[in-house]
Amino acid sequence: MDQLIEKRFSPREFSDKPIPEDHITTLLEAAQWAPSSYNEQPWRFIYATKDSEKEYATLYSCLGEFNQNWVNTPLLLLTVAKLKNSRGDNNDYAEHDCGLALENLLLEAVSLGLHAHAMSGYDREKAKTLLGIPEGYKPMAMVAVGYLKDGKTIEELREGRERKPLNELVFKGTWSTD
Numbered sequence: 591m592d593q594l595i596e597k598r599f600s601p602r603e604f605s606d607k608p609i610p611e612d613h614i615t616t617l618l619e620a621a622q623w624a625p626s627s628y629n630e631q632p633w634r635f636i637y638a639t640k641d642s643e644k645e646y647a648t649l650y651s652c653l654g655e656f657n658q659n660w661v662n663t664p665l666l667l668l669t670v671a672k673l674k675n676s677r678g679d680n681n682d683y684a685e686h687d688c689g690l691a692l693e694n695l696l697l698e699a700v701s702l703g704l705h706a707h708a709m710s711g712y713d714r715e716k717a718k719t720l721l722g723i724p725e726g727y728k729p730m731a732m733v734a735v736g737y738l739k740d741g742k743t744i745e746e747l748r749e750g751r752e753r754k755p756l757n758e759l760v761f762k763g764t765w766s767t768d
C-alpha cells in the first residue's frame with residue numbers, strides 16, 4: 591500500500607500551530623482535482639482559519655459537543671455537495687464525488703505533514719443557516735486540519751484503526767453470502 595494511505599489517520603490531538611496559506615491552497619487544489627461523474631465537480635468548500643476569529647467561531651459553533659471538545663485545529667472546513675447537475679437534474683453522484691474530493695484532501699494533508707479529521711458530528715441545519723448555504727446544496731463533512739500535537743508520536747495518537755477483513759467486503763465475480 592502507498593505510504594500516504596498508510597500514514598493517514600484521524601487524530602483527535604492537534605497542535606494549534608498555524609498552517610501556511612499556500613498549504614491551505616494546495617489542500618483545496620488536491621480536492622479540486624478529484625474525479626467526478628460527468629466532470630460535474632459537485633463539491634464546494636467553506637473554510638475558516640483561527641486568524642479570522644469570527645469566521646472560525648461560526649464554523650466551530652456548528653460542531654457537536656463531542657467534537658468541540660477535541661477540535662483546536664488552525665483550519666476548519668466544510669465540504670458541501672451541489673445536488674443538481676448542470677442540466678438541472680438530480681446528480682445521484684454528488685455526495686459520492688464530494689467524498690472523493692475529501693479523500694484527496696485528506697491524503698494531500700499527509701503529504702504536507704498535516705493531518706485532517708473528517709466529522710459528521712455537527713448541526714447541518716445550523717451550518718446551512720449560519721454559513722448562508724443556498725437551497726440545492728447539502729453540507730457533507732466538517733474537517734479539522736492541523737499538525738499533530740507536539741511531543742506525541744503517531745502510534746500514541748492512533749486509535750480504533752481496525753478494519754473489517756477483506757473477505758467480508760470483497761466478492762469475486764458475484765455477490766456471495768458465505
Ligand SMILES: Cc1cc2nc3c(=O)[nH]c(=O)nc-3n(C[C@H](O)[C@H](O)[C@H](O)COP(=O)(O)O)c2cc1C
Binds near residue numbers: 599601707710731750
Ligand atoms: C464522513 C465521516 C464522518 C466522521 N465523523 C466523525 C466525527 O463526527 N467525530 C470524530 O471524532 N470522528 C469522525 N470520523 C472519523 C472516523 O471515526 C474515522 O475515520 C474511523 O474511525 C477510521 O479511523 P481512521 O480515519 O483513523 O482510519 C468521521 C469520518 C468520516 C469519513
